[in-house]
Amino acid sequence: MSSHDDLGARKASTGQPLGDLMLAQALEACIRAERAHGGSSAEIIEHAPASQRAELQRLMVLVHELESSVHRVTPAPEFRVAARARVMATLGGQADSPFERGAHLTTIGGPARGARRRPRRWVVRVGAGLLVALMATSATVTASASALPGDPLYGLKQAQEELSLRLASDDPARVLAHLRRADARLDETARLLEQGRTSEAVDTAQRYDQSVERATTTFVVTIDFSDAARPNPLETKLGEQQDRLEAILQVAPAPARPDLREALATTERGRELMADPRPVERALGRRPSRAAAAAAAVPTSHVEEQPTPVPTLPPTAVSPNPTSIAVLARHEDQDADLEAGAVARASDGPGSSGDREADVENDNEDQPQVALRPNSGNSGQGTGRGQGASVGDRGSGQSRGQDGQGEDAPRVARNDATAGSGDGGDGGREADAVAAQRSPDLRSADRGGDDDRRPSDIDSEQGDDRGRGQNTQDNRPVVAEVTLPPVAPATEARNPGPSESGNTGNAGATSGSNSGTGGGEGGVHQTPVEQVAPTDDRAAGPATSIGPTNSAPSGQARATATPTPTVRRSGGDGKSGDIRTGQTNSGDSGVMPEDSHKSGSDDADR
Amino acid sequence: MELVDRVVASHDARAFGELYDRFVERVYRYLYFRTGSHPEAEDLTEQVFLKAWEAIGRYRWQGRPFLAWLYRLAHNAHLHYVRSPQQTTSLTHDQRPLDVASHSASVELGRALDAEVIAGALAKLTIEQQQVIVMKFIEGLDNEQIAQAMDKREGAIRALQMRALMSLRRVLESQGENGAR
Numbered sequence: 001m002s003s004h005d006d007l008g009a010r011k012a013s014t015g016q017p018l019g020d021l022m023l024a025q026a027l028e029a030c031i032r033a034e035r036a037h038g039g040s041s042a043e044i045i046e047h048a049p050a051s052q053r054a055e056l057q058r059l060m061v062l063v064h065e066l067e068s069s070v071h072r073v074t075p076a077p078e079f080r081v082a083a084r085a086r087v088m089a090t091l092g093g094q095a096d097s098p099f100e101r102g103a104h105l106t107t108i109g110g111p112a113r114g115a116r117r118r119p120r121r122w123v124v125r126v127g128a129g130l131l132v133a134l135m136a137t138s139a140t141v142t143a144s145a146s147a148l149p150g151d152p153l154y155g156l157k158q159a160q161e162e163l164s165l166r167l168a169s170d171d172p173a174r175v176l177a178h179l180r181r182a183d184a185r186l187d188e189t190a191r192l193l194e195q196g197r198t199s200e201a202v203d204t205a206q207r208y209d210q211s212v213e214r215a216t217t218t219f220v221v222t223i224d225f226s227d228a229a230r231p232n233p234l235e236t237k238l239g240e241q242q243d244r245l246e247a248i249l250q251v252a253p254a255p256a257r258p259d260l261r262e263a264l265a266t267t268e269r270g271r272e273l274m275a276d277p278r279p280v281e282r283a284l285g286r287r288p289s290r291a292a293a294a295a296a297a298v299p300t301s302h303v304e305e306q307p308t309p310v311p312t313l314p315p316t317a318v319s320p321n322p323t324s325i326a327v328l329a330r331h332e333d334q335d336a337d338l339e340a341g342a343v344a345r346a347s348d349g350p351g352s353s354g355d356r357e358a359d360v361e362n363d364n365e366d367q368p369q370v371a372l373r374p375n376s377g378n379s380g381q382g383t384g385r386g387q388g389a390s391v392g393d394r395g396s397g398q399s400r401g402q403d404g405q406g407e408d409a410p411r412v413a414r415n416d417a418t419a420g421s422g423d424g425g426d427g428g429r430e431a432d433a434v435a436a437q438r439s440p441d442l443r444s445a446d447r448g449g450d451d452d453r454r455p456s457d458i459d460s461e462q463g464d465d466r467g468r469g470q471n472t473q474d475n476r477p478v479v480a481e482v483t484l485p486p487v488a489p490a491t492e493a494r495n496p497g498p499s500e501s502g503n504t505g506n507a508g509a510t511s512g513s514n515s516g517t518g519g520g521e522g523g524v525h526q527t528p529v530e531q532v533a534p535t536d537d538r539a540a541g542p543a544t545s546i547g548p549t550n551s552a553p554s555g556q557a558r559a560t561a562t563p564t565p566t567v568r569r570s571g572g573d574g575k576s577g578d579i580r581t582g583q584t585n586s587g588d589s590g591v592m593p594e595d596s597h598k599s600g601s602d603d604a605d606r
Numbered sequence: 607m608e609l610v611d612r613v614v615a616s617h618d619a620r621a622f623g624e625l626y627d628r629f630v631e632r633v634y635r636y637l638y639f640r641t642g643s644h645p646e647a648e649d650l651t652e653q654v655f656l657k658a659w660e661a662i663g664r665y666r667w668q669g670r671p672f673l674a675w676l677y678r679l680a681h682n683a684h685l686h687y688v689r690s691p692q693q694t695t696s697l698t699h700d701q702r703p704l705d706v707a708s709h710s711a712s713v714e715l716g717r718a719l720d721a722e723v724i725a726g727a728l729a730k731l732t733i734e735q736q737q738v739i740v741m742k743f744i745e746g747l748d749n750e751q752i753a754q755a756m757d758k759r760e761g762a763i764r765a766l767q768m769r770a771l772m773s774l775r776r777v778l779e780s781q782g783e784n785g786a787r
Contacts, residue, residue, distance in 0.1 A: 066743035
């Protein structure tokens with residue numbers, strides 16, 4: 001207010017503007033006074049300059065007219081109600097998003113026009129396009145489910161299978177995805193045989209074999225054994241596949257039968273392993289249980305034209321105290337730990353079962369690859385045991401004897417998979433599994449060419465490759481020599497009768513079965529073939545196996561590893577994977593593989 | 607303004623309905639004296655409240671009294687209406703029929719006539735003069751509130767209201783119904 005007074009003072013010199021300002025101030029004072037007390041403006045007018053009094057009186061009369069007219073103008077009651085209803089109706093449509101764009105003021109008579117908004121046209125079009133694309137994709141995928149090899153949609157079918165594998169949330173789901181894939185291959189095999197496409201059916205059967213093996217391997221490696229007692233739907237699934245395979249085999253042409261038998265054997269093994277994975281459990285060190293070893297799956301031979309020969313020797317019962325432990329070699333310094341990387345073990349049983357532990361990957365090429373277990377006179381209880389159970393795992397394993405002298409043999413860790421093999425082959429699977437996870441090189445050697453498998457899936461591939469001798473990696477014979485003290489009895493590593501023949505030529509796969517010779521006591525009579533872990537840095541296919549060496553040179557043990565082709569099964573075609581617990585050995589071995597597993601595992605446990 | 611806060615914070619339509627009930631008469635009156643027509647005032651009043659609901663988020667940011675903000679909206683609606691080419695040609699004061707139906711009571715006839723005369727005279731003034739006359743003498747706001755609604759200083763409002771009253775008086779005198787009676 002004072003600022004305006006100052007302004008009025010400054011404009012006083014101009015004459016008229018000053019008069020207007022003074023009149024405006026006097027008018028404002030009259031209005032305030034009149035609002036405060038009616039009629040009080042008269043006093044202000046009287047004190048105003050004479051030239052302004054008449055104007056002030058006229059203006060105040062007009063002010064009264066205006067203010068009195070206020071109450072004469074009111075909205076019609078019907079308008080108030082109707083307008084309120086329209087406004088609230090519009091608000092109801094926009095209440096959730098009053099600030100949403102596109103909400104326009106309604107024009108006269110149409111307050112609700114802005115309330116309704118249609119979906120934008122492009123949204124409708126895009127949605128329709130997506131729906132059509134989704135329907136087309138769904139139809140194509142559905143159609144691809146029945147595609148056979150060679151069909152245009154077969155690639156899509158495989159891609160879908162791969163996708164379901166990749167999207168598997170956990171290991172059980174992955175196993176199930178493998179089994180579904182196996183189902184698809186089995187269905188394709190049957191249909192191809194119906195169409196007379198035998199060669200393609202054979203290929204498909206082999207791929208079925210692979211899928212089952214992957215499922216089995218994934219299962220045994222990842223299963224929670226605490227749930228092993230519960231019904232296993234996967235086993236049921238395999239049982240269904242087995243029944244179907246048997247039916248297919250009955251009507252299959254002769255050229256396809258060998259592969260179908262292979263597939264059947266794989267299914268049987270997988271089923272049995274899923275039914276009772278306890279040997280694997282022990283091999284994995286999850287829940288050591290000697291009693292579980294006796295529950296190893298027993299291979300069946302039905303449907304085979306030539307049933308698997310009955311073992312010539314009864315399965316060796318698990319014995320906590322083996323009667324004999326072979327000593328493959330004795331070091332001069334008996335207390336010294338082995339420098340060799342591989343583990344040679346004795347098995348008191350006629351071990352001959354195929355195992356893939358001979359496929360051990362050894363990273364250190366400079367190391368002697370035959371681990372000769374120094375026997376310190378203990379009762380042959382020393383055994384190589386891979387803690388890490390990992391192929392190619394540097395220094396994670398131990399060579400452990402009862403006397404504990406083997407604890408500090410780090411290089412044995414490289415071949416600790418061999419120790420797993422000594423556990424009955426199941427450990428070998430685990431070892432392979434871990435190895436596959438750790439060693440990408442192994443994956444490259446996978447014959448299946450499926451590069452998208454998860455580590456737990458690849459392990460079976462590894463074992464399979466090695467077992468089938470299809471590994472392209474170099475196989476390096478290993479010779480390790482250890483000079484033994486002359487006083488020590490000549491350690492011998494022998495493979496008794498059936499094992500010898502059975503292991504001959506089975507080196508790659510069966511090395512594990514004969515492992516366990518490491519800590520054996522010298523001079524044992526019943527000594528299986530000394531198995532020497534392969535020295536190959538990659539996943540060596542054929543494992544080195546010392547044949548039925550009758551004796552080591554006096555005072556020395558000479559272990560010679562010679563790459564030999566892998567023969568895994570009876571009627572073997574060189575394809576069988578070595579991961580199969582309880583698989584029948586080459587017919588002449590006549591020994592149930594689980595026997596050797598039990599022996600080996602028992603050794604390991606001890 | 608608790609009601610206003612509820613509307614701003616939670617977009618409470620019911621609270622906005624209460625605001626409508628509270629302010630619709632004043633907005634209508636303002637627009638009537640600006641347009642000089644009941645139908646136009648009704649249409650514009652409805653638009654003002656719809657616009658208020660749409661723009662309520664900007665109210666707090668501007669920080670004005672809610673009524674002043676409503677007058678601002680009403681003023682803009684009137685300007686839009688006046689400038690709109692689709693605007694129906696307003697009848698002159700003389701041509702405008704008496705809305706007997708909406709003001710059925712005969713006792714209201716004289717008041718309505720007075721209001722229409724004033725509204726007709728206000729239409730001769732400038733926009734700002736109309737604003738200040740209506741807000742000051744029809745709505746009863748003080749100069750501070752008017753200054754907020756019109757974004758002007760109080761001194762300017764004081765001078766503006768004096769000139770607006772003098773102009774209105776001259777218009778009424780010229781129409782034979784001056785404020786001297």
